[in-house]
Amino acid sequence: MKKNIFYAQSGGVTPVINATASGIINSYLKNKKYFGKFFAGKNGIIGALNEELIDVEKENINQIKLLKSTPGGAFGSCRLKLKSPREFQRILDVFKAHNIGYFFYNGGGDSQDTTNKLNEYCKSQNYSLVCIGLPKTIDNDLSVTDNCPGFGSVAKYIAVSTYEASLDVQSMCQSSTKVFLLEVMGRHAGWLAASSGVLKSNKKDAPHIILFPEKTFVQESFLKKVKNTVNENGYCVIVASEGIKNSKNQFISDSGGKDSFGHAQLGGVAPILASLINKSLKYKVHWSVADYLQRAARHVASKIDVQQAYTLGMEAIKYAKIKKSGIMLTIDSKKSKKYSWSIGYTDLKNVANKEKRLPKKYISNDGYAITQSCRQYISNLINGEDYPKYKNGLPLYSKLRKILIKKKLDKFEL
Amino acid sequence: MKKNIFYAQSGGVTPVINATASGIINSYLKNKKYFGKFFAGKNGIIGALNEELIDVEKENINQIKLLKSTPGGAFGSCRLKLKSPREFQRILDVFKAHNIGYFFYNGGGDSQDTTNKLNEYCKSQNYSLVCIGLPKTIDNDLSVTDNCPGFGSVAKYIAVSTYEASLDVQSMCQSSTKVFLLEVMGRHAGWLAASSGVLKSNKKDAPHIILFPEKTFVQESFLKKVKNTVNENGYCVIVASEGIKNSKNQFISDSGGKDSFGHAQLGGVAPILASLINKSLKYKVHWSVADYLQRAARHVASKIDVQQAYTLGMEAIKYAKIKKSGIMLTIDSKKSKKYSWSIGYTDLKNVANKEKRLPKKYISNDGYAITQSCRQYISNLINGEDYPKYKNGLPLYSKLRKILIKKKLDKFEL
Numbered sequence: 001m002k003k004n005i006f007y008a009q010s011g012g013v014t015p016v017i018n019a020t021a022s023g024i025i026n027s028y029l030k031n032k033k034y035f036g037k038f039f040a041g042k043n044g045i046i047g048a049l050n051e052e053l054i055d056v057e058k059e060n061i062n063q064i065k066l067l068k069s070t071p072g073g074a075f076g077s078c079r080l081k082l083k084s085p086r087e088f089q090r091i092l093d094v095f096k097a098h099n100i101g102y103f104f105y106n107g108g109g110d111s112q113d114t115t116n117k118l119n120e121y122c123k124s125q126n127y128s129l130v131c132i133g134l135p136k137t138i139d140n141d142l143s144v145t146d147n148c149p150g151f152g153s154v155a156k157y158i159a160v161s162t163y164e165a166s167l168d169v170q171s172m173c174q175s176s177t178k179v180f181l182l183e184v185m186g187r188h189a190g191w192l193a194a195s196s197g198v199l200k201s202n203k204k205d206a207p208h209i210i211l212f213p214e215k216t217f218v219q220e221s222f223l224k225k226v227k228n229t230v231n232e233n234g235y236c237v238i239v240a241s242e243g244i245k246n247s248k249n250q251f252i253s254d255s256g257g258k259d260s261f262g263h264a265q266l267g268g269v270a271p272i273l274a275s276l277i278n279k280s281l282k283y284k285v286h287w288s289v290a291d292y293l294q295r296a297a298r299h300v301a302s303k304i305d306v307q308q309a310y311t312l313g314m315e316a317i318k319y320a321k322i323k324k325s326g327i328m329l330t331i332d333s334k335k336s337k338k339y340s341w342s343i344g345y346t347d348l349k350n351v352a353n354k355e356k357r358l359p360k361k362y363i364s365n366d367g368y369a370i371t372q373s374c375r376q377y378i379s380n381l382i383n384g385e386d387y388p389k390y391k392n393g394l395p396l397y398s399k400l401r402k403i404l405i406k407k408k409l410d411k412f413e414l
Numbered sequence: 415m416k417k418n419i420f421y422a423q424s425g426g427v428t429p430v431i432n433a434t435a436s437g438i439i440n441s442y443l444k445n446k447k448y449f450g451k452f453f454a455g456k457n458g459i460i461g462a463l464n465e466e467l468i469d470v471e472k473e474n475i476n477q478i479k480l481l482k483s484t485p486g487g488a489f490g491s492c493r494l495k496l497k498s499p500r501e502f503q504r505i506l507d508v509f510k511a512h513n514i515g516y517f518f519y520n521g522g523g524d525s526q527d528t529t530n531k532l533n534e535y536c537k538s539q540n541y542s543l544v545c546i547g548l549p550k551t552i553d554n555d556l557s558v559t560d561n562c563p564g565f566g567s568v569a570k571y572i573a574v575s576t577y578e579a580s581l582d583v584q585s586m587c588q589s590s591t592k593v594f595l596l597e598v599m600g601r602h603a604g605w606l607a608a609s610s611g612v613l614k615s616n617k618k619d620a621p622h623i624i625l626f627p628e629k630t631f632v633q634e635s636f637l638k639k640v641k642n643t644v645n646e647n648g649y650c651v652i653v654a655s656e657g658i659k660n661s662k663n664q665f666i667s668d669s670g671g672k673d674s675f676g677h678a679q680l681g682g683v684a685p686i687l688a689s690l691i692n693k694s695l696k697y698k699v700h701w702s703v704a705d706y707l708q709r710a711a712r713h714v715a716s717k718i719d720v721q722q723a724y725t726l727g728m729e730a731i732k733y734a735k736i737k738k739s740g741i742m743l744t745i746d747s748k749k750s751k752k753y754s755w756s757i758g759y760t761d762l763k764n765v766a767n768k769e770k771r772l773p774k775k776y777i778s779n780d781g782y783a784i785t786q787s788c789r790q791y792i793s794n795l796i797n798g799e800d801y802p803k804y805k806n807g808l809p810l811y812s813k814l815r816k817i818l819i820k821k822k823l824d825k826f827e828l
Contacts (some may be wrong), residue, residue, distance in 0.1 A: 072581030165488030
């Protein structure tokens, strides 16, 4: 009897994680003779623990087609790091009960660690399971792979939004707002903050200041730079990573006070920096926190990012066919003048729980900008547009029915 | 000698104010034999006071073409309400010195008031000036006109962004974020907050709660509604206008406390509501403040909005040719099943300093949603896509040289 497939989405979602799902499902449908059925975990790996397996072939084929251009995680995702042998054994029990022979885990560093551990656990229990990790993270912080699917689209959103907002503040600066500040994601790695820098071809261009989590935030030099920029330029555009810290290694976002309800302010480095600038330099400041808007912005996705995410899904089936286990697929760029890439793979051990921060050579000497090599790296990944279809002014995004297969086991306490 | 034209952009800019500029310039170029030269005020009406007149024909024709798809205010805008006769007299002096016979003012309610006053002032001084107001505001709060250019595109941005972020939180809600909150502009009128509601075709759809400035914010009923929504639905999406107030008529955004730098928190209703929900209901909350991103988001403009903005500019020249003065052009929709519109006009007195808030019939009985008639009204205005051209992954936006003509008068103290 041919073995079934189990696919799960993991961690924070991206504009293109469903493109990977679309790629793997389409390739499965073309290679059906080699496999049994295709199940997706409802809400990621929780679906395996709860024995909630979505029967993908019960979905409407048009909705499956729309997956490639739909943001979010269509089957549901979760934040859950598996730790106990009890959990691994449960997954094994569920996989045995449903004849699962292939496990695809679509996630970031933590998820690759889980895939690796499950692979080891199954080996130790003499259960044959092909375990393949599929990279996904807007933070672009996975090692070995040249870049991560999801990053290119969010980078494009940030670059486009920074460009647009900079034209706005430029229009208004003589009599009104002098500073615009955008907070972007990337708590530990500055790849997303860096992506705003692709705009800049000379000193006068926005963004004038990028604040990276890799660099200590120094209030005095920051304020001096803001002031000089406004004096020279009339206005100043700042892009700040949510994860910037002061010299005591404290998150700046944690320095918010209590509001009038008596509650500690929740996160948000932008309002804190905006207050600092306004009170210290008396400039009118506008600020924006992109948060989920950036992570879900499929409407302005990068074409190259969508292609890579989709191809990763397609290739996963190829490796499953030859029963290659214990690997994560990677995007390998070629050293050539024109950007080109292909799909490779690496041992899960090489990527599990590792974090790739922005390298020093990508940050300018003053710490507030990116270098030309960084600009080139990011430019390659935001190239091309891949618009969703629209109906009545709104994007047509996939709506799945998520029909579960019948359970065979007892309930598991999470 | 044929009279020259003076065009100025005013107030907060929009994704399509340059489309109006593009329309009026293109129509001028086709009708050149009727007019002298075309000047644009550098930074709006400040350009008239400072005698800083941009010679539009010195711009590269390709950059003029790109204006139609460029956000921000390409000639610069300003926030300045003219009050003193000294200011009106200065404008008259500048207009006389440069043979200006036509004044087009592209702005909101305040600007229409200024246009009206300048029109009256010139009459009283026996100076013949054709004064025409061109509507512009993302807030959609001008009276007489059926809608305002700029609103449709920002409404589309908000509707699309809310839809996308709702898919994100829906994916994550079982094990992580339960509430997503988006703050949008519209300090006095709820049109932009309302625009998120076009998504919703049944009770379960996002957004689950819209907070309008027209409705008093009541903490208890709001928290109850959030809790019930999460219980029924697994997650809750909230869109809040920046201008919501409590029963004491205080802005909720003013209830932020001091941060660790000792500064009062600057604006932002989203972080305050997020803290309130988190502390009261213990849900993980994500929040976003769109701010300038929404107002500058030309990359996801509404096609109908761009068409209306452009056509307004074209029609302005038609009215100038017949020397129709003291009017603001309007967008008049026809009462028919399929949405259709045409350009009309109204006396400036009818629009100056008036504000059109969201009518009662557009807000649901519980105060947290829009009605079907509101949904239809907004749907008409977000229809169709009008993408900018892209190069190397970024939009191609217009870059003007803004070459000023030679000054003839003494300096004026602003």
